[in-house]
Amino acid sequence: MPTITIDGRTIEAPAGAMLLPVALENGIHIPHYCWHPKLSIDGSCRMCQVEVEGSPKLVIACNMPIRDGMEVRTNTPAVHNARRGVMELLLVNHPLDCPICDKAGECLLQDYSFNFGSRQARTQEPRRKLQKRKDIGPRMILDQERCILCRRCVRFCREITGTHELGVFNMGDRSVLDVLDGIPLANDYSICTADICPVGALESKDFHHKLRVWFLKKTESVCPSCANGCNITVNHHRNQIWRLMPRRNDAANACWMCDHGRLNYQYVNSPERLRTPLLRTNGQLAPCEWDEALTAGATQLRRIARASGGNSIAAVASPHLTNEESFRFAQLLRALAVTNVDVAVRCGAADTFLIKSEKAANARGARDMGLCPGADGVGLPALLESAAKGQIRALYVCGPDLWETADRQLLENALSRLDCLIVQDLFRSPLSERAHVVLPSLTFAEKAGTFTNFAGRVQRVRCAIQPLDDQPSDGEIFSRLLGQLVEGRWTFDPEAVFTEIAQAVPKYAGLTDSKVGLLGWALPADDTPPLAGAAEARA
């Protein structure tokens, strides 16, 4: 491996690597705008110029292949002078929009301007006027005055999505970033261009003029909107989610995430969320205390299990539960000797990049935790059929997916024959209106645990916002039901349950918190298709 010296530090790097990524990986920050780890090299911003021994001029680090014995200096007067010059040139025309710009606070131009910029402008000419607030797509707006022409977004649309919407038009100092008339920036990943924009030229309409970024607190999590499990950062403030941002994980989503997943967070703060449990008394669903609802549910389940055995109970698990919660649910069902278990998953459009057809984060994890038909049990459509025949007396449904996927007529027939229906969901739905006990559940942002994505990668979800009224998580609900049905002290601590999973589930054996870490852990490959029942649920 070639050895190079940067600022007196000796660094070993793989042959053929470029200087800039090598320096960044070793904690030497070279300022840059146009270079991005997942895009091709453009070399247009000239910000990353450094001094290389033996070279007559400064060279740009992003396009400089390393060679053995190379000696690089990033802190000399010549380098500082070059950076100051680049900054001055960029700021000649950049508008003084910082107080109203959504990027302020995470803007590279702002940061480098503090580091290398001049306090005063040497020009007195008016700044150039271009289009501001240009509507370039259903989710994006463009401010041409702010653009510094780094072409990251152009390369993104060319190399990552292959849709070629954005381009730089005209030449020289008249260059301007734009879209062609009639071809809006409307691809499924369009908001990623706002992430990679080093200034506030491209802005997401969803976050436009919503909140200053320095108020946001950031929690690492996993996107719950499909089985891909893109790594995200939940940006929250005042116990509310304001935006979801992709987090780099080369094994799952690189630096990107789809627009649907990014914008699918409004439901977390919806005022229509179920917050108190409901219990059917005298034919009407009425709010009640948690203990009351859980006792009623546990009593019904115990009565039916004792009277006609575990086969007369069926459960439809939610693919939105974490592994830990699914594990507890499986324990609860085993305690009742229930074998008719399945996971309902809503499916939708998929593409070849990040969007997967299963629109839930943890269908595979739920199956891995044992939420699949037992030896003499039946899976999803058959489960409803036997309920319609009257063979099943109690049904425990988690999540909204059963109502969204199942055949309505079949579901109607099944529901009409049930003695007891327990529904655990975020919102009131036609299904929960038929229930005997309704238990509110929590979203991905309010609980901790792990999700297993479609490829078997276990990734950690962290609690970003506090649930209102100390609402118990789904896992706590299962634990408290277990406490009523089985002797022993059942509590729900996601980390302790994770350790239990690592001991009890063979595929997850030996998994520890440090192995999962920030970026997840790939499970050993196996032959069973991860979502065997999903196709049936769709049918």
Added chain:
Amino acid sequence: MATRVVIVVRPRPMRQSWARTAFALLVGLWVTNRHFVRNLWGFLRRKPTVFTVQYPEQRLALPDAFRGMPVLVQMDNGKERCVACGLCEWACPTDCITIFPDETADEIERYPKVFDIETSRCMFCGLCEEACPEEAIVMSQQMEIATYTRHGTLWHKQDLLVPVSKLERRLQYLRRGYDR
């Protein structure tokens, strides 16, 4: 717990002396009476020598540097100068400012939909004024902000708007500071 008795030895009090007491009494009376006679004399000559201001009927002219209630500058077109950049909210050490921005079709595309100051928390430090890049929030000379109700301490945008003409002196004072 058992009580532990500690005997404290205190110094003896100063010896009382009738002569000393009488002297102190006379000095006190002399001071009071001197003021009384002087003020009476000034009052009769219609040139009072006391420094008491008969507030609220009389008021002193406050200096430009006085920091009263922070208010929002209202431009001549009736709109606020504030663009809801949130720097005052961030600078505020007592977190008494709450801003929710929104967008308009005007040339200045951003304005505060909500701008609240919780006056009971404000400590008149003036950091909001210092942070403001638009000269939109300034410290006024308003200091009579007591209310009879508790929710009266929360000032909304409409309560905070003050026409720019009334704040001219403070703005000029600030600009003098920037020039230095």
